[in-house]
Amino acid sequence: MAITLSILEQGLIYAVLALGVYITYKILDFPDLTVDSSFPLGAAVSAILITKGLNAYLCLIVSFLAGAAAGLTTGIIHVKFKVRDLLSGIITMTMLYSINLHIAGKANLPIFNSENIFSISPLKDYLGGFNTLFIIFLVVLAAKLVLDWYLKTKSGYLLRAVGDNPTLVTSLSKDNGTVKIIGLVIANALVSLSGAVMCQQQRFFEISMGTGAIVIGLASVIIGINLFKTASFLKPTTAVILGSVVYKACVAIAISFGLSATDMKLITGALFLAVLILGNLGKGKKSNA
Amino acid sequence: MLELRNIKKIFNQNTVNETTVFDNFNLSVKKGDFVSVIGSNGSGKTTMLNIICGSLPIEGGEIIIGDRNLTGQKEYKRYKNIGRVYQNPSLGTCPSMTLLENMSLADNKGKIYGLGRGTDKKRINYYKQLLSRLNLGLEDKLYVKVGLLSGGQRQAVALLMSTMTPIDFLILDEHTAALDPKTAEVIMQLTRELVIEKKITAIMVTHNLKYAVEYGNRLIMMCDGKAIIDKSGKEKEEISVDDILDTFNKISIEKGN
Ligand SMILES: Nc1ncnc2c1ncn2[C@@H]1O[C@H](COP(=O)(O)OP(=O)(O)OP(=O)(O)O)[C@@H](O)[C@H]1O
Numbered sequence: 022m023a024i025t026l027s028i029l030e031q032g033l034i035y036a037v038l039a040l041g042v043y044i045t046y047k048i049l050d051f052p053d054l055t056v057d058s059s060f061p062l063g064a065a066v067s068a069i070l071i072t073k074g075l076n077a078y079l080c081l082i083v084s085f086l087a088g089a090a091a092g093l094t095t096g097i098i099h100v101k102f103k104v105r106d107l108l109s110g111i112i113t114m115t116m117l118y119s120i121n122l123h124i125a126g127k128a129n130l131p132i133f134n135s136e137n138i139f140s141i142s143p144l145k146d147y148l149g150g151f152n153t154l155f156i157i158f159l160v161v162l163a164a165k166l167v168l169d170w171y172l173k174t175k176s177g178y179l180l181r182a183v184g185d186n187p188t189l190v191t192s193l194s195k196d197n198g199t200v201k202i203i204g205l206v207i208a209n210a211l212v213s214l215s216g217a218v219m220c221q222q223q224r225f226f227e228i229s230m231g232t233g234a235i236v237i238g239l240a241s242v243i244i245g246i247n248l249f250k251t252a253s254f255l256k257p258t259t260a261v262i263l264g265s266v267v268y269k270a271c272v273a274i275a276i277s278f279g280l281s282a283t284d285m286k287l288i289t290g291a292l293f294l295a296v297l298i299l300g301n302l303g304k305g306k307k308s309n310a
Numbered sequence: 311m312l313e314l315r316n317i318k319k320i321f322n323q324n325t326v327n328e329t330t331v332f333d334n335f336n337l338s339v340k341k342g343d344f345v346s347v348i349g350s351n352g353s354g355k356t357t358m359l360n361i362i363c364g365s366l367p368i369e370g371g372e373i374i375i376g377d378r379n380l381t382g383q384k385e386y387k388r389y390k391n392i393g394r395v396y397q398n399p400s401l402g403t404c405p406s407m408t409l410l411e412n413m414s415l416a417d418n419k420g421k422i423y424g425l426g427r428g429t430d431k432k433r434i435n436y437y438k439q440l441l442s443r444l445n446l447g448l449e450d451k452l453y454v455k456v457g458l459l460s461g462g463q464r465q466a467v468a469l470l471m472s473t474m475t476p477i478d479f480l481i482l483d484e485h486t487a488a489l490d491p492k493t494a495e496v497i498m499q500l501t502r503e504l505v506i507e508k509k510i511t512a513i514m515v516t517h518n519l520k521y522a523v524e525y526g527n528r529l530i531m532m533c534d535g536k537a538i539i540d541k542s543g544k545e546k547e548e549i550s551v552d553d554i555l556d557t558f559n560k561i562s563i564e565k566g567n
């Protein structure tokens with residue numbers, strides 16, 4: 022039971038990150054490595070502000086905005102200075118590492134003794150052990166609904182068009198670059214929000230918590246989209262959220278078979294590879310039919 | 311209306327692959343003109359359109375539309391008054407979005423793409439009516455992803471999308487090349503109607519000599535970056551497909567093939 026709860030909690034926290042990666046990877050077709058640093062950025066911002074006594078929910082908002090700024094940086098490097106997409110993300114990621122350290126003040130910042138979004142929840146007494154899961158669920162739901170809404174707006178239409186056919190966006194007399202920047206801003210804001218929730222749930226910030234975040238995000242997106250491809254009644258955002266939970270479950274199962282936490286990244290990578298290979302096998306079958 | 315002055319276009323300048331497509335190219339198009347452009351493969355037709363729209367930088371010369379000098383202006387800004395259908399059918403529409411979403415996107419051109427609803431439900435009937443003019447049954451496929459339509463269907467939709475909002479200029483690059491003969495005929499008729507209805511100035515590149523002769527009030531034949539035939543008004547009306555074929559043959563002989 023405790024394990025299931027923990028899988029759901031972790032899976033749903035990473036689902037917010039996966040929604041961000043869905044925007045860059047699936048919609049914008051932009052391999053954005055900023056993620057590895059914008060995730061701990063959200064955590065650092067939340068952790069330090071919580072120790073300073075700011076309301077934990079307000080911390081989430083500040084983390085969200087900090088992530089937006091990180092996305093904006095990558096966007097400007099790519100669009101205005103014409104640096105390749107992959108490199109733009111790497112540059113921001115690298116610089117953010119130091120900035121994250123500056124924000125938190127040290128590589129490891131525990132917040133065990135401070136209030137957080139779970140401890141100050143008004144429903145805490147009613148929900149008991151499910152309190153944490155419930156709050157996380159609300160955050161994911163809010164992120165999903167806002168993203169769904171946004172993708173149906175005119176601005177959202179343009180965002181979907183730019184990854185698909187940039188020429189069309191130009192023909193509509195809109196600057197591709199601006200649209201891409203908007204996408205990166207929203208994506209990294211979500212990733213940073215995810216990091217903020219993660220740090221409040223585990224009650225500490227740690228500089229390396231973002232290492233491999235992009236892989237977790239990508240794996241979740243790819244699992245979600247492939248696994249629920251045939252379930253056309255599911256919105257892609259829902260599929261991505263489910264993908265994240267499934268992925269977390271796979272990792273947990275691998276660990277329960279005796280792999281130690283030291284092997285975490287090994288499992289993460291191997292699972293991601295497995296997902297990609299299985300995805301390709303599926304494709305192969307179809308084209309042969 | 312449109313003027314290209316002393317245009318110079320060199321691809322891969324200062325490399326072994328250097329290709330000069332235009333050297334001192336001049337073209338002037340009057341408001342309301344419907345210009346058909348023909349010419350062999352590689353004669354520079356698409357390059358000329360790319361230069362007008364700013365999709366390619368130029369090495370010299372000026373581009374003027376109305377009283378505005380467009381030289382150096384960003385491509386996306388130029389499209390404010392220009393509609394364009396590309397030679398490649400996949401460039402005019404967005405494959406992962408539905409037909410309705412594509413139409414809605416195009417319908418909003420020139421306005422702000424803000425946080426309002428992407429699709430205005432009140433416009434759906436109007437979109438259906440527009441699509442029915444294509445005679446392809448697309449009015450019943452509003453909720454189908456455009457990527458699932460055929461190349462020809464997409465090209466037809468691209469024509470509608472490019473002319474949906476007020477524009478001064480319409481650029482068509484072999485927009486019927488991917489269509490079957492009957493649909494091509496329908497699309498050509500529609501092109502003519504749209505150009506007249508909306509009082510648009512149009513440049514249409516085509517390899518179909520019949521269309522070049524039949525449509526438009528001016529005909530230009532390009533060869534090696536020059537307009538070797540340029541007929542308008544009465545002269546254009548008198549020109550026949552055979553006259554053009556003669557010229558094509560003459561060029562081939564001169565070039566030794
Ligand atoms: N991006 C490019 N880089 C280098 N050379 C190019 C490029 N685009 C066009 N060219 C060259 O410019 C010349 C004109 O090409 P263009 O595409 O304008 O021909 P076209 O008249 O449109 O031909 P078609 O009828 O085949 O469409 C060709 O010799 C081509 O090789």
Ligand SMILES: [Mg+2]
Nearest residue numbers: 355356357397
């Ligand atoms: Mg061409």
